[in-house]
Amino acid sequence: xxxxxxxxxxxxxxxxxxxxxxxxxxxxxxxxxxxxxxxxxxxxxxxxxxxxxxxxxxxxxxxxxxxxxxxxxxxxxxxxxxxxxxxxxxxxxxxxxxxxxxxxxxxxxxxxxxxxxxxxxxxxxxxxxxxxxxxxxxxxxxxxxxxxxxxxxxxxxxxxxxxxxxxxxxxxxxxxxxxxxxxxxxxxxxxxxxxxxxxxxxxxxxxxxxxxxxxxxxxxxxxxxxxxxxxxxxxxxxxxxxxxxxxxxxxxxxxxxxxxxxxxxxxxxxxxxxxxxxxxxxxxxxxxxxxxxxxxxxxxxxxxxxxxxxxxxxxxxxxxxxxxxxxxxxxxxxxxxxxxxxxxxxxxxxxxxxxxxxxxxxxxxxxxxxxxxxxxxxxxxxx
Amino acid sequence: xxxxxxxxxxxxxxxxxxxxxxxxxxxxxxxxxxxxxxxxxxxxxxxxxxxxxxxxxxxxxxxxxxxxxxxxxxxxxxxxxxxxxxxxxxxxxxxxxxxxxxxxxxxxxxxxxxxxxxxxxxxxxxxxxxxxxxxxxxxxxxxxxxxxxxxxxxxxxxxxxxxxxxxxxxxxxxxxxxxxxxxxxxxxxxxxxxxxxxxxxxxxxxxxxxxxxxxxxxxxxxxxxxxxxxxxxxxxxxxxxxxxxxxxxxxxxxxxxxxxxxxxxxxxxxxxxxxxxxxxxxxxxxxxxxxxxxxxxxxxxxxxxxxxxxxxxxxxxxxxxxxxxxxxxxxxxxxxxxxxxxxxxxxxxxxxxxxxxxxxxxxxxxxxxxxxxxxxxxxxxxx
Numbered sequence: 001x002x003x004x005x006x007x008x009x010x011x012x013x014x015x016x017x018x019x020x021x022x023x024x025x026x027x028x029x030x031x032x033x034x035x036x037x038x039x040x041x042x043x044x045x046x047x048x049x050x051x052x053x054x055x056x057x058x059x060x061x062x063x064x065x066x067x068x069x070x071x072x073x074x075x076x077x078x079x080x081x082x083x084x085x086x087x088x089x090x091x092x093x094x095x096x097x098x099x100x101x102x103x104x105x106x107x108x109x110x111x112x113x114x115x116x117x118x119x120x121x122x123x124x125x126x127x128x129x130x131x132x133x134x135x136x137x138x139x140x141x142x143x144x145x146x147x148x149x150x151x152x153x154x155x156x157x158x159x160x161x162x163x164x165x166x167x168x169x170x171x172x173x174x175x176x177x178x179x180x181x182x183x184x185x186x187x188x189x190x191x192x193x194x195x196x197x198x199x200x201x202x203x204x205x206x207x208x209x210x211x212x213x214x215x216x217x218x219x220x221x222x223x224x225x226x227x228x229x230x231x232x233x234x235x236x237x238x239x240x241x242x243x244x245x246x247x248x249x250x251x252x253x254x255x256x257x258x259x260x261x262x263x264x265x266x267x268x269x270x271x272x273x274x275x276x277x278x279x280x281x282x283x284x285x286x287x288x289x290x291x292x293x294x295x296x297x298x299x300x301x302x303x304x305x306x307x308x309x310x311x312x313x314x315x316x317x318x319x320x321x322x323x324x325x326x327x328x329x330x331x332x333x334x335x336x337x338x339x340x341x342x343x344x345x346x347x348x349x350x351x352x353x354x355x356x357x358x359x360x361x362x363x364x365x366x367x368x369x370x371x372x373x374x375x376x377x378x379x380x381x382x383x
Numbered sequence: 384x385x386x387x388x389x390x391x392x393x394x395x396x397x398x399x400x401x402x403x404x405x406x407x408x409x410x411x412x413x414x415x416x417x418x419x420x421x422x423x424x425x426x427x428x429x430x431x432x433x434x435x436x437x438x439x440x441x442x443x444x445x446x447x448x449x450x451x452x453x454x455x456x457x458x459x460x461x462x463x464x465x466x467x468x469x470x471x472x473x474x475x476x477x478x479x480x481x482x483x484x485x486x487x488x489x490x491x492x493x494x495x496x497x498x499x500x501x502x503x504x505x506x507x508x509x510x511x512x513x514x515x516x517x518x519x520x521x522x523x524x525x526x527x528x529x530x531x532x533x534x535x536x537x538x539x540x541x542x543x544x545x546x547x548x549x550x551x552x553x554x555x556x557x558x559x560x561x562x563x564x565x566x567x568x569x570x571x572x573x574x575x576x577x578x579x580x581x582x583x584x585x586x587x588x589x590x591x592x593x594x595x596x597x598x599x600x601x602x603x604x605x606x607x608x609x610x611x612x613x614x615x616x617x618x619x620x621x622x623x624x625x626x627x628x629x630x631x632x633x634x635x636x637x638x639x640x641x642x643x644x645x646x647x648x649x650x651x652x653x654x655x656x657x658x659x660x661x662x663x664x665x666x667x668x669x670x671x672x673x674x675x676x677x678x679x680x681x682x683x684x685x686x687x688x689x690x691x692x693x694x695x696x697x698x699x700x701x702x703x704x705x706x707x708x709x710x711x712x713x714x715x716x717x718x719x720x721x722x723x724x725x726x727x728x729x730x731x732x733x734x735x736x737x738x739x740x741x742x743x744x745x746x747x748x749x750x751x752x753x754x755x756x757x758x759x760x761x762x763x764x765x766x
């Protein structure tokens with residue numbers, strides 16, 4: 001059901017011809033109100049794609065009527081012409097939808113450094129507008145795929161209101177945010193300030209902790225739109241929990257579909273002095289190529305976990321560190337623990353626990369193994 | 384000629400049986416004086432192997448008579464027993480050489496988290512001592528190999544004095560230092576303070592800028608021993624230049640032999656506001672898995688260079704960035720530059736220039752591409 005699970009939204013996904021292979025490549029999501037509140041979170045990469053610069057700007061009003069998303073090109077590092085193209089896309093959507101361009105966010109994904117084929121994209125916006133439907137959420141989710149093998153959607157329904165969404169992302173997955181486009185919708189009746197807070201609280205512990213390959217994109221965008229069509233205003237905590245649940249689910253789907261991955265690795269850091277320490281250690285472990293190769297080889301090589309922890313500034317004593325892999329404490333007090341042959345690593349999910357023995361804080365980072373297929377997917381052609 | 388190129392040094396390399404395959408695994412380097420000045424630089428990883436903890440301690444005197452090095456086991460994360468084993472190794476060397484254990488540095492390399500077979504290592508020290516020779520430098524260099532495909536040595540001879548050395552290292556190569564053991568010797572007549580300064584000045588711009596896979600070891604050690612046997616005291620600048628030349632040569636050899644690599648990538652950052660900025664940007668580019676895959680695929684994917692630059696805190700404006708790959712300025716002013724089809728990437732060495740247009744400082748980081756062979760070497764068995 002995706003972005004049209006919540007009342008008040010229509011969506012469409014079509015093939016505009018941006019992708020040379022003819023696959024769907026243009027999605028449109030429209031908020032039909034009565035409210036048009038919105039919030040967004042964007043990549044912290046300082047090299048930002050034109051659509052990110054545009055959407056950050058239009059979101060300052062806290063209002064969005066529509067989102068245009070294209071795959072087949074990131075429109076990043078494309079200079080003033082790239083920004084003009086994003087502006088023209090918003091203008092075209094505004095024209096066919098009868099709203100202002102300043103109420104239209106734009107998201108793009110694909111290869112960096114290539115201009116979009118505007119002669120195909122602009123007619124595509126009109127085609128998509130004509131195809132808008134209350135059942136269009138799934139087609140929209142399909143149209144934003146790049147190297148994704150499956151489309152990703154999630155829905156949470158509470159007492160009279162709903163949060164739903166779609167995501168794309170399979171490579172260049174790293175925090176700040178993960179590399180992805182996400183559109184969330186809700187029919188709850190909330191203002192943009194509330195949406196903004198709930199979205200930031202949710203992304204901080206979900207998408208920001210998905211780190212498939214340590215690479216941060218120029219295009220990451222997560223949008224949350226509220227139509228108010230349910231006529232219900234939930235309490236903040238209840239709403240924030242629903243948004244977090246949808247973000248968490250979509251984040252897990254990103255990890256499970258990461259390029260070339262054969263393992264999903266949950267890195268849980270416990271007993272840290274601070275949450276920041278826990279996140280720093282988790283990221284360091286998640287980004288260690290040698291460990292990621294070892295996990296691919298089903299080798300519980302805890303020495304690589306310790307060497308990754310050792311590069312951080314977190315509070316810990318080396319001879320108090322403990323590491324468990326799939327429930328077996330292979331490292332105790334910084335040295336050899338239980339027999340590593342006891343570790344069963346046959347399944348896709350691998351659970352690493354790093355115990356810093358320095359406090360009571362915790363954080364979980366999700367990552368993937370490093371595989372020959374990842375190398376192939378990212379070396380055989382430009383993406 | 385390796386560590387015995389300089390007068391006053393003997394060395395040996397033997398098979399002690401630490402490696403199960405019977406390959407050479409124990410090296411001994413002895414300074415026969417008249418001087419026994421020494422300096423060392425060690426990993427900045429906070430999880431340090433027992434031999435690193437030991438050698439840091441003994442080097443506080445600024446004096447070394449000998450270095451025992453073993454491959455076949457890192458003696459890292461091995462607790463109090465591991466430290467006792469390192470101590471026993473130094474005691475054994477002291478006994479057979481007739482010096483104090485506090486004048487013996489110990490270096491180990493291999494798998495983390497496994498105790499060394501002391502019943503083989505200690506007799507091996509005696510065997511190595513009996514084999515010491517003024518021509519033993521090459522055998523010593525061979526005995527410290529792990530996944531290295533070739534042994535690495537370098538010699539610079541100046542007016543009446545020499546600096547020579549050996550290195551091992553092929554994986555877990557990242558700054559602070561690169562993952563490696565290096566022993567340098569000189570017959571110049573210099574005190575330990577001068578050696579220390581020259582060594583730190585050299586490693587900062589050589590080994591510290593070799594970043595093959597972003598992973599920092601628990602065992603990195605670089606030692607510089609001076610015998611004074613040449614009876615010559617060169618000026619500081621002249622000596623420092625020679626040490627830097629040997630370190631630079633050995634660092635290049637590490638990159639050329641990095642595990643699974645098919646490309647050696649020179650990342651040159653120019654026009655940075657500060658040298659620190661240049662190093663930060665260089666490291667970010669060098670550690671970007673997606674870029675490293677693209678280079679493997681001979682794809683001049685400059686968008687991945689820009690997205691890596693964008694994650695740093697260096698001073699730059701996105702729309703003033705320029706990137707050249709093998710001499711072709713494929714990115715100009717943050718956007719599309721010269722035709723990427725002009726880039727010839729058929730050869731092993733790839734040269735990336737990132738122009739930050741923010742100042743006059745520069746730094747060069749060396750790295751490798753990311754290949755299926757790297758994944759295989761680091762997933763098929765524990766190392």
